[in-house]
Amino acid sequence: MAYKVPFVDPGTHYQRLKSEIDAAITDCLSKGDLVYRQQLQDFESQLASFVGVRYAVGVNSGYHALHFSLVAAGIGPGDEVITVGHTFVASVSAIVHTGAKPVLIDVGKDHNMNPDLLEAAITPRTRAVMPVHLNGRVCNMDRIMAIAEKHNLVVVEDAAQALGATFQGKRAGGFGLTGCFSFYPFKILGGFGDGGAVTTNDSKVARMVSLLRYNGEDRETGEYHYHGYTALLDNVQAAVLDVKLHHLPEWIEHRRKIALLYRQGLDGIPDLQLPHYCETCNFDIYQNYVVRTKKRDALREHLKLNGVETLVSWPKPMWEHRGLALEKPRLPETESLCQEVLSLPMSAETTLEQIAHTAQCIREFFSWHNRRNNP
Numbered sequence: 001m002a003y004k005v006p007f008v009d010p011g012t013h014y015q016r017l018k019s020e021i022d023a024a025i026t027d028c029l030s031k032g033d034l035v036y037r038q039q040l041q042d043f044e045s046q047l048a049s050f051v052g053v054r055y056a057v058g059v060n061s062g063y064h065a066l067h068f069s070l071v072a073a074g075i076g077p078g079d080e081v082i083t084v085g086h087t088f089v090a091s092v093s094a095i096v097h098t099g100a101k102p103v104l105i106d107v108g109k110d111h112n113m114n115p116d117l118l119e120a121a122i123t124p125r126t127r128a129v130m131p132v133h134l135n136g137r138v139c140n141m142d143r144i145m146a147i148a149e150k151h152n153l154v155v156v157e158d159a160a161q162a163l164g165a166t167f168q169g170k171r172a173g174g175f176g177l178t179g180c181f182s183f184y185p186f187k188i189l190g191g192f193g194d195g196g197a198v199t200t201n202d203s204k205v206a207r208m209v210s211l212l213r214y215n216g217e218d219r220e221t222g223e224y225h226y227h228g229y230t231a232l233l234d235n236v237q238a239a240v241l242d243v244k245l246h247h248l249p250e251w252i253e254h255r256r257k258i259a260l261l262y263r264q265g266l267d268g269i270p271d272l273q274l275p276h277y278c279e280t281c282n283f284d285i286y287q288n289y290v291v292r293t294k295k296r297d298a299l300r301e302h303l304k305l306n307g308v309e310t311l312v313s314w315p316k317p318m319w320e321h322r323g324l325a326l327e328k329p330r331l332p333e334t335e336s337l338c339q340e341v342l343s344l345p346m347s348a349e350t351t352l353e354q355i356a357h358t359a360q361c362i363r364e365f366f367s368w369h370n371r372r373n374n375p
């Protein structure tokens with residue numbers, strides 16, 4: 001079905017950047033620069049300086065960025081790593097694949113790790129905390145870093161959705177031992193396939209991640225230092241991402257403008273919570289604009305009928321997927337979010353007219369419901 005307001009629009013996105021992207025790809029292909037070349041290094045150094053850290057290491061997914069970070073921090077069997085229940089499954093799988101146990105805690109009203117619950121989840125086995133900066137909003141890193149320091153825990157930031165977002169002026173990916181980014185096509189900085197990166201100020205961690213992604217091999221000496229993985233960020237992807245990184249500040253501004261328009265168009269509707277929280281401490285990049293309502297499913301259907309594509313992340317708690325074999329925690333906020341969240345269209349290509357149409361459809365839906373309930 002062709003939507004009047006698609007959730008994202010990768011075709012138009014490419015057309016807009018076509019000349020720059022085609023030139024970058026042609027340059028790689030014509031020089032034969034396919035694996036581990038200058039374009040990768042250039043992108044890594046641009047990314048590190050954008051995030052405000054010393055090193056960035058390109059890998060082939062956000063998942064691998066998380067997994068390698070934990071491995072480089074020495075996390076393994078017998079350890080516990082605390083993260084949230086309301087996240088993409090890859091955050092938790094990255095922990096499981098080290099042999100450590102994921103300990104899931106609840107999120108707060110802002111959909112991010114609730115720092116009030118963190119200390120109670122720490123046990124003598126806890127080695128690390130993985131805050132997830134969901135939807136383009138950084139967690140309260142002041143509190144989380146203070147608790148981690150007090151208990152001598154490693155912090156691995158899942159910043160897959162938060163490139164460019166800040167907390168108290170500092171960018172996501174610059175707080176913990178590492179920051180982990182995803183360049184999945186529909187992320188704010190999206191490639192033409194999977195991609196990711198680890199950011200860090202620690203030279204040993206940067207080196208270990210560089211080796212792990214390349215089968216454990218030191219390219220200078222040919223020595224294999226570990227049983228590693230085939231998980232390098234492709235050179236052509238890096239060249240494309242480097243082009244796109246230069247546009248990121250405009251796209252962040254565009255997303256913030258869309259968020260403002262949603263807010264103006266939707267403020268004041270009872271039973272519709274909008275995602276505007278601490279604007280004095282957070283600078284959000286709105287990877288997703290997630291509203292919350294008890295009438296989520298009916299609203300989604302109404303929007304679909306009116307040509308507006310939406311997304312639900314995620315409709316059932318992770319531990320209810322039996323194949324993941326996770327212990328069932330008691331996380332009431334996470335469970336409610338599964339019933340109530342709805343992500344509205346938001347991308348570099350979403351137009352102001354599309355936002356106006358979406359907001360109008362949402363208003364119509366709620367006024368119809370209100371009239372029906374209060375005849």
Ligand SMILES: Cc1ncc(COP(=O)(O)O)c(C=O)c1O
Nearest residue numbers: 061062063088090091160182184
């Ligand atoms: C919060 C979060 N963590 C981790 C990931 C994993 O990233 P990737 O899909 O690049 O492996 C994603 C991507 O969807 C994500 O949204």
